[in-house]
Amino acid sequence: MKNGETVSIILIEDDDGHATLVERNLRRAGISNGFLRFADGQQALDYFFGDPPSGDAAGKYPPRQDLTNFVVLLDLKMPRVDGFEVLRRLKEAPQTAAVPVIVLTTTDDPREIERCYELGCNVYITKPVEYDAFIEAVRRLGFFLQVVKLPQGQRLAAS
Template structure:
């Protein structure tokens, strides 16, 4: 199996967040999950002093990011994460219902590593998250520069 990976889930929909975490765990991930319900909470975590994220003992981390959120949307979160040297190397997987080609292109321009469209149908959504869980078990991540 792969290395231990911390997962930061930035998702405003409680139902989606529960399904994502539950099905990643069912896929075999026992890693630490941290969830933020909007972009402002996530940015506070990464950049407000003292930042919990800057601790040295945290495992390599991957971010699962929704785009459509209140207060600060996912595009702005992605832009700020990739613009800061301390967080630029963090892998960001956009996990959203939006399948607009312009939005997909914009996310890759801003530096997202993977773009996954959440299927609307429940069973397809569960299967997509399960496959993402298998991917996260074998992916190799860089250590974050903190």
């Protein structure tokens, strides 16, 4: 990003291998910003809408109010709470409605794509199944994230 602007990444992805590939290849594409990963939808919802963590979990994630200029990369097929529900909750809550959400999933069913856009996703990207194509898709996403413009000083709205 130009002029000191950075976009932080919140990755909500249950597959450890995919999460590693996404982060590694976004960094290779020039994204040097912060990464915050949740391994399922429930962890993400707890972070965005639950009580602040305490004890050992307190230092694992930055306080919500410290998040600025970030996008959410969201998988759909996850245990406990799926990506559709996470997307629905993020877009209907006033404090997170403006958060850009990029669905990044293996699902290419037109009905599911339509549903995501109806729920308010900003971009829908299908993860290619073939390894090299997956890497290339993530690399291109990295280039997009370097030029995307977010509202000045974007923060989570007060709960």
